[in-house]
Amino acid sequence: MAVSVDSSVEARLDQIESRIAIEELLAAYGQGFDQEDADRLRTIWWDDAYFDLGDVFGNYTGIDAIMEATAGFWTAMQWMNHWMATPTIKVSGDRATGACGVDCMVHDNENGPTMIGGTYTDEFERRDGVWKFSRRAFDMHYLTPVKDWTPAAGKFAG
Amino acid sequence: MAVSVDSSVEARLDQIESRIAIEELLAAYGQGFDQEDADRLRTIWWDDAYFDLGDVFGNYTGIDAIMEATAGFWTAMQWMNHWMATPTIKVSGDRATGACGVDCMVHDNENGPTMIGGTYTDEFERRDGVWKFSRRAFDMHYLTPVKDWTPAAGKFAG
């Protein structure tokens, strides 16, 4: 009986730890983009991941295509600032799905300061004990260039 | 002794899982409003829940009044976009309290694009093993119509 209790505890801990690992991926995505940290971003995707940013930003299959697109975004924008909202996450064994809102301010080379809002819908897989994104799709609510929006201080100013 | 250890582990797991269930409610509230998903929103409130949005948006008692008001907001606004911030949550048995910040952009039919910021103060109850909102009160910090704010892309554009 002790064994059956322990196996139930193990399953419950595993659910919780999986959720935490996925929360870390969500946060790492935003921080990695903002810090232009390609090495870190490379660790959050499975090799065969699919990344669909929609009509404006395109879709990409496989880690190399994703990282190439990422480098392109860094060229097209002076800076980015992501906030990831409190997510929903559903873990089922070695697979999980989730959704989270994003509020993103970027400085686009063409349009200048721009607010982007929307929702990511995600799929995660655990392979060899490690959780990573297998699929991320962005449902853009709006992309809005903002006027008279000039930083007076901070590393993105001037 | 094994039993007492297990009961302590059970209590600790229950606290953690309760917190996760409540985080899911917080996120579902924002996602449900933005996706105009009445079926989903109906699942997050207890039948006798109280929802107090303050002077501007009114207060509502009971699930039917809440859902009717929700439908009204969807009529009064072209779209909504909620971000729920990292919350505080305190679980005590089958009751819990919490607070979380919200950053909300809406398109109001009268005022156009509008930023709303504030804090929700929440009460949750667990009945038959399920956590739902029993009370949600909104402390509005500001409601600010924004000018020259026109989405250039995204599903809320045009």
Add this chain to the structure above:
Amino acid sequence: MAVSVDSSVEARLDQIESRIAIEELLAAYGQGFDQEDADRLRTIWWDDAYFDLGDVFGNYTGIDAIMEATAGFWTAMQWMNHWMATPTIKVSGDRATGACGVDCMVHDNENGPTMIGGTYTDEFERRDGVWKFSRRAFDMHYLTPVKDWTPAAGKFAG
């Protein structure tokens, strides 16, 4: 063998509970600032904590200096509104590190309504079973006064 299993469970629960305690600190920081709740903010810092807000807002060593600076911010700004984004947190025994994005709207007495975005990099310590901030550093991305931004409703209006 039961003992070794239990000790592993204990360690895993402790990791999870530590993460939760730290998430509560992150949220309490934002809520405490916005509600000008000095008593609450005083509980989140160790006596010898270091708080580095960078060039614009200065750096402070020790709880008394931190609380004095906090009172000064409340004098310099009519109001603040913080959202803390989904964080990364790494717990290692009685120490932890973390990072989280912040989206902050303030009403500065000189500049009026101002948007501040950036990332906090944090260190936490557990002493006598309690987690608190031992170090918080802010990497400001931008501080941007916004024009034509006048709340029409909410407690920060008028």
